Amino acid sequence: MDIHEYQAKEILSGFGVEVPPGALAYSPEQAAYRAREIGGDRWIVKAQVHAGGRGKAGGVKMCEDDHAIQKACEDMFGQKLVTHQTGPEGKGIYRVYVEGAVPIEHEFYLGFVMDRSSQRVMIVASAEGGMEIEEISAEKPDSIVRSTVEPAVGLQEFQAREIAFALGVEAGLVSQMVRTLMGCYRAFSELDATMVEINPLVVTGDDRIIALDAKMTFDDNALFRHPQVAELRDKSQEDPRESRAADRGLSYVGLDGNIGCIVNGAGLAMATMDTIMLAGGQPANFLDIGGGATPERVAKAFRLVMSDKNVQAVLVNIFAGINRCDWVAEGVVQALKEVQVDVPVIVRLAGTNVEEGQKILAKSGLPIIRANTLMEAAERAVGAWRNDLSQATRMRAVT
Ligand code: ADP
Ligand code: MG
Numbered sequence: 002m003d004i005h006e007y008q009a010k011e012i013l014s015g016f017g018v019e020v021p022p023g024a025l026a027y028s029p030e031q032a033a034y035r036a037r038e039i040g041g042d043r044w045i046v047k048a049q050v051h052a053g054g055r056g057k058a059g060g061v062k063m064c065e066d067d068h069a070i071q072k073a074c075e076d077m078f079g080q081k082l083v084t085h086q087t088g089p090e091g092k093g094i095y096r097v098y099v100e101g102a103v104p105i106e107h108e109f110y111l112g113f114v115m116d117r118s119s120q121r122v123m124i125v126a127s128a129e130g131g132m133e134i135e136e137i138s139a140e141k142p143d144s145i146v147r148s149t150v151e152p153a154v155g156l157q158e159f160q161a162r163e164i165a166f167a168l169g170v171e172a173g174l175v176s177q178m179v180r181t182l183m184g185c186y187r188a189f190s191e192l193d194a195t196m197v198e199i200n201p202l203v204v205t206g207d208d209r210i211i212a213l214d215a216k217m218t219f220d221d222n223a224l225f226r227h228p229q230v231a232e233l234r235d236k237s238q239e240d241p242r243e244s245r246a247a248d249r250g251l252s253y254v255g256l257d258g259n260i261g262c263i264v265n266g267a268g269l270a271m272a273t274m275d276t277i278m279l280a281g282g283q284p285a286n287f288l289d290i291g292g293g294a295t296p297e298r299v300a301k302a303f304r305l306v307m308s309d310k311n312v313q314a315v316l317v318n319i320f321a322g323i324n325r326c327d328w329v330a331e332g333v334v335q336a337l338k339e340v341q342v343d344v345p346v347i348v349r350l351a352g353t354n355v356e357e358g359q360k361i362l363a364k365s366g367l368p369i370i371r372a373n374t375l376m377e378a379a380e381r382a383v384g385a386w387r388n389d390l391s392q393a394t395r396m397r398a399v400t
Contacts (some may be wrong), residue, residue, distance in 0.1 A: 003051040007025050008217075022040075036070050045062070045102050047062075052092055053085035053214075071373055098369065102213055114195070122190065124166055146164055197215075242340075251301060253288045253289075256283070256285055258277075260283065262287065263318070270288070280382070285306070303315070315345070325358075348372070
């Protein structure tokens with residue numbers, strides 16, 4: 002789960018990371034009022050969306066008076082901000098963060114990520130901040146400092162000092178850099194984050210180290226341990242199909258194609274999507290109903306898939322190991338009776354009790370297109386989607 006910059010800053014500041022004074026606003030007037038409360042004579046108005054690259058896309062504006070703040074806000078509120086991280090559809094701006102402008106002397110990049118190959122938290126830092134990490138690694142790869150943290154002991158001060166030295170931090174600022182690194186690491190590990198990124202982390206004209214940007218991502222599977230983090234979820238920033246699925250305990254990723262997939266297990270979901278593409282189609286989603294595919298779950302999954310207007314065929318691909326094909330087949334039949342499904346449905350079942358499962362589908366009298374292998378199922382789904390009904394009917398006759 003992603004959170005907003007202002008939320009990440011509030012969390013990190015609780016762990017000793019210095020951030021500029023700032024406040025959230027939901028309207029242009031409130032933003033101007035907030036700026037007066039913050040004081041000073043220059044402010045930055047920042048669109049709060051779950052994506053980086055806002056600066057270049059017009060989502061971060063420097064303002065010198067009330068009028069400029071209101072104008073900046075009017076240009077942002079209600080708009081979709083399209084950055085290189087949002088995809089072409091962009092993300093809606095419903096909140097802005099107003100911050101006192103900080104005089105920047107130097108910008109660093111600082112990131113904490115889960116490094117799966119070393120199975121450790123990895124700190125990635127560079128003295129070439131301000132650019133995205135992808136640009137830094139393409140243009141100044143030698144400037145990147147990497148260090149992994151031993152989980153049994155956590156980040157040690159000597160290690161944080163080494164990172165500060167490797168970045169060329171001035172002697173007088175090393176202890177502030179160490180405090181920043183230690184704070185980010187503690188926030189990362191105590192809150193089960195999967196990513197903390199500060200870009201830029203700046204040295205100011207008056208020798209302070211301040212986080213001007215902050216991004217945090219959390220492990221969804223650990224959110225139950227951190228209700229105060231789970232509360233920060235902002236559904237306006239998520240794909241509505243994915244939010245609805247998450248609310249129903251299903252794992253769903255919306256895609257751009259036309260073939261809806263209902264599958265059990267993430268690996269099978271990937272294989273199903275690959276096979277659909279191999280057969281010349283495009284999946285509309287990745288939907289994993291998980292292990293215990295009860296009829297209720299299957300019905301929920303159908304409802305969700307059918308709510309996507311792009312779906313022109315649904316492929317159900319279940320491999321029953323712990324599950325049983327007859328239960329799943331009952332689920333499919335029940336779902337098709339409950340949910341209005343006006344597109345072709347292709348079902349491929351394999352594993353435990355597959356014959357009983359097939360019988361239930363056949364006896365249901367519902368227009369279900371059955372397939373024995375995944376390739377067959379994908380081809381039938383693609384055939385049906387292409388509205389090549391003659392092909393679909395011919396195949397149904399063969400089954
Ligand atoms: P993004 O990474 O989404 O573009 P940032 O928060 O990094 O957004 O802001 C973009 C740029 O705006 C920063 O690299 C920094 O140069 C400048 N900036 C952001 N916040 C401040 C601030 N409080 N004071 C001065 N400059 C800022
Ligand atoms: Mg940034």
